[in-house]
Amino acid sequence: MLEFPEQLIFQISKYIDVVVDWILDNLKGFFDVIRTIIFELFDGTEWLLGIIPWWVYIIALFYAGWKFYSLKAGIFLSVMLFMIGMFGLWEMMIYTLAIVLISVIVSILIGLPVGILMAKSKKTESILKPVLDAMQTMPSMVYLIPAVLLFGLGKVPAVFATTIYAVPPLIRLTYLGITNVDTEVIEAGLSFGSTPLQMLVKIEFPQAISTIMTGINQTTMMAMAMVVIASMIGAEGIGNEVLIAIRRIEVGRGVQAGLAIVFLAIILDRVLQGLVQKYERGDA
Secondary structure, X not given: OOOOOHHHOOOOHHHHHHHHHHHHHHOHHHHHHHHHHHHHHHXXXXXXXXXXXXXXXXXXXXXXXXXXXXXXXXXXXXHHHHHHHHOOOHHHHHHHHHHHHHHHHHHHHHHHHHHHHXXXXXXXXXXXXXXXXXXXXXXXXXXXXXXXXXXXXXXXXXXXXXXXXXXXXHHHHHHHHHHOOOHHHHHHHHHOOOOHHHHHHHHHHHHXXXXXXXXXXXXXXXHHHHHHHHHHHOOOOHHHHHHHHHHHOOHHHHHHXXXXXXXXXXXXXXXXXXXXXXXXXXXX
């Protein structure tokens, strides 16, 4: 009576495996195309980020911190970026930044229209809300399994897993921003005969842009967290340094790589928050 009855046990894992096997057998060509696109996109992004001299990044970051916040903030952010280079992790940072950048861009391309669709369709909202709940509560390492099955090891599954993990906050906050637009503004637009597209582009989206930008910020932070875990499936970058340090029990190497990840996350967060505040002040 204390143990759960065996006859009531129902495992869905075997059915999931059947679906995965069918996908691998019948959609291999489709995922090969996606792999090629991601691979080329990553190489192009990494090359573009890599041809910019290191000192240009530091000067640009100093200027952004100064304009968004203060002279002290500009110095603080640029010093953190400089320290990543001092740690000998500049090339790894570029690799990590390429994964994050691609993942965030793809998340924006997916998250904005899906979030808008959720705001416009009650049926879509009722379907996607539990899906987003599941995605946001799922352990992050679970996302590595389908990524490896579909794309093997390396940078491509890292981008795929990072994108899937990072997109839910943007969908939710896009939905929240659109649904929370002031009803009086909506009624004013309708009274002037605005079409649904005009309402979205000229009224709802501008009113919701601050919330959407916060969603992009959250997506970027989640991408930063996931790109470290993605080192377990062959992704290089700073996360791989952490993984090597764990395997070799090299505390100093692990702390140094961890600090570089923290510095990069702070830099991205402050720059994105500065963009949001700049827009809210009406300077953009």
